[in-house]
Amino acid sequence: MTHYAIIPIIALLLYLLMFLSLIMIKKNETIYAFMEVLLAMIAWTMGSFFMRLNVFPFVNFWFYFSLVGILLFLPTLYNFIIKYLRIEKRINQQFWTLLMLGIWAINCFVPIFIEAPQLIDQGYVYDFSWTIVFLFFILLCVLIDMIYTIHKAQKKDLTIYKQLIPIFLGANILILGHLCLLCPSFKGFPIDVLSGIPMAICLFYALYKNQLFEMNLLISRVNCYYVAMIIVILIYYRIFPYIDIVMKEKYLLKPYQIAMILIFVVVLSMVVVCIILEYLLNLVFGKKEVIQSQCIQELGEFLSQLKRHQEIFEKLEDCLKKGLQVENVYLFYIQDDLYKIQNNDSDFTFQMDEILLASLYQEKSCLLVKALQKSLNYQKIEPLLRQKIEEKNIECLALLQNGDKILGLIALPHKLSKERYTKIDLNFLKSVSSVTSIAIENAILYEEAYQEARKDYLTGVANRRYLYEVLQKCQYEKRFEYGSFIMVSIDDFKLYNQLYGTAEGNLALVQIAHAIRSCLVDEEMVARYTGKVFAVILPGKGGHYAYQVAEQFSKKILLLNEQTGQNAMKALTVSCGIASGSCTKDGFEEVMQQADEALYYAKQAGKNQIKVYKKGQTPSHLTDVKGAASSYVSTIYALMAAIDAKDHYTFSHSENVAYYAQELAKAYGMDEEAVKIIYEAGLLHDIGKIGIDESIINKPGKLTDQEYETIKGHVELAVGIIRHLPSLDYVIPAVIGHHERYDGKGYPRRLKGEGIPLMARILCIADSFDAMVSKRSYKQEMDVQTALKIIDEEAGYQFDPQLAHIFIELVKNQQIEVR
The missing domain is CATH 1.20.58 (Methane Monooxygenase Hydroxylase; Chain G, domain 1)
Structure with missing residues (x-):
């Protein structure tokens, strides 16, 4: 083994390591081109290493093996740069490749450019002739052509140019190392192979620092x-x-x-x-990609559980801060063509500039601001938007996009480390954006469905279901100790529909809903309660405020008549009933029912009225209004006469029930108007028995199941009769509910507790008491004390417990005369 053999070993191992790394990733034509560069370097360093080891077959073989690698290095590097810069295929590169292969083939047979080195004193020494200058000149031409190509690409994208600087530097060191072979000072020393180590380090740096490719746990x-x-x-x-x-x-x-x-x-x-x-x-x-991979995995797990886009934005912010090591993240959501910030108190809201959007599309939805600033298009962007980007030090932008639909935007300032964003960072950002965009799209669909399920399809305000959800939540969480209800009913709306048609009626509903909603603020809400009735809730607000709100939207509704002409909405007005109370103490059902009763008073007072429910007294601002109920007394007694003609007991029973109910209502604290209504309801509560066969009504024995069901039908019959008398429809809630039970086991609607109208609960006690203490064809009268004991035992079951105890005390104290 010769001296310096360790030098090609180090270079060879570095190139092998990078090559093995690239083998295991998903490849494209750019990565294949880079692998060709590495293969050329591996051939060169491997040939040099085996030549110095004098490995089989012989030294000259490994010399020429090494020579083909070094000759093809620049052409393969040129090919990689073309692919990396996305330049159309150039004939120059193919020419240089073929020329180098030709030179190598000629030199193999006739070594006119460079001969195989000679082993002298355990070191290989090259003996160069003047023809080596020709070879270096060709290599220099390839290098100049490559530099010119990079220079042209620099004008389009400075970022890509900077990523190639380490490779360009390494190539120059490599060429310089080979030129040093011509210097006698380096005779016998493998300076050419030694220069391959800095070249390998430069390639290694390009992979690590500049992140040329997306490489994950390779x-x-x-x-x-x-x-x-x-x-x-x-x-x-x-x-x-x-x-x-x-x-x-x-x-x-x-x-x-x-x-x-x-x-x-x-x-x-x-x-x-x-x-x-x-x-x-x-x-x-390493660690950066591992962290980013974990962030994407965690984000995906969270997104599968989240249904609201605001929650998704919060998780997205955490993911980006962790994965990219940034202090701030600006996330924007498109609403009414405006990009509104979602995760920051900043007023960073803007309208997307067409040039900026085009730039984002061109860069596949992810853009480095510095690269954009180098282009001429940057100055064409709207000045205020440019100012915002510069003020917030935004360095990277990415669209939140699902298919062709843009959902939002990610804006990232500089990193905590002040490092620039790499290709790996951009790929991470694209992956996160892609995953999040799908989740946001699903969240939008869910939220739209959620809202639609809680909106009235026609008017767009809340529906009755959502109204009760809000009230139950408010009562459960005890958010407001006090509040007010306004029940708003459109006057003569049936007549309005008959006169102007259903289409005009629907338009009127929409306009009235809008008028009411325009007068509300903060947590105040309007809901469509029934076809022509709206319910308004005013959390934390008293009756005086509610009255002002009702006056305000009533005036707006009157103005609708003027806006649409004298004939379109001439008679369109609303009546309002207001009640205030504590939802946590009284229950929202009770307060709402009081508002409903106040609405009845307003209707009776001549409509187009506002009445405030006050326990035990008539509202002061309407004390001069005479109740409408008294004007219908003749009609009521005409119906009573019809009952008397068929069944005298029913006539007497109805008078007694009306009396007992009236006294109980007074003791409970109901005002004069309500007492009159409940008295009239008592008179009419059994009017339906006109339609029941006398043999069943006066049967001395126990009724059969079929007969009992027939008797129960008198409630619906009574409502049917009263419904045809619009002047008396205000008694229907009391009449239809007087056989309901407090525990929900009554009939006909099986209402429960405070869901039963208050007047119906009063009638239930009065009706039951008179039935117990009266003699009938099928039973003897019951003594008063026994009847009171039964009422006390059934308190909370059949009867309202509060009303039952009041009634018992009234009888015991002889404030009620037992008839």
């Missing part, structure tokens, strides 16, 4: 062991005989002892080389 630990074994065998190939002689003659060791020592040394050497290899691999492909 070589496994097993491959490291394999390479380490080859390296150790090559190193110890010739020195083992010398070690064996020294150990036998100087230390007088036996053969088995020598074998054990050599095995230990070889294994130890392999471990050391393997550790070094793993360290080098971590430098090239």
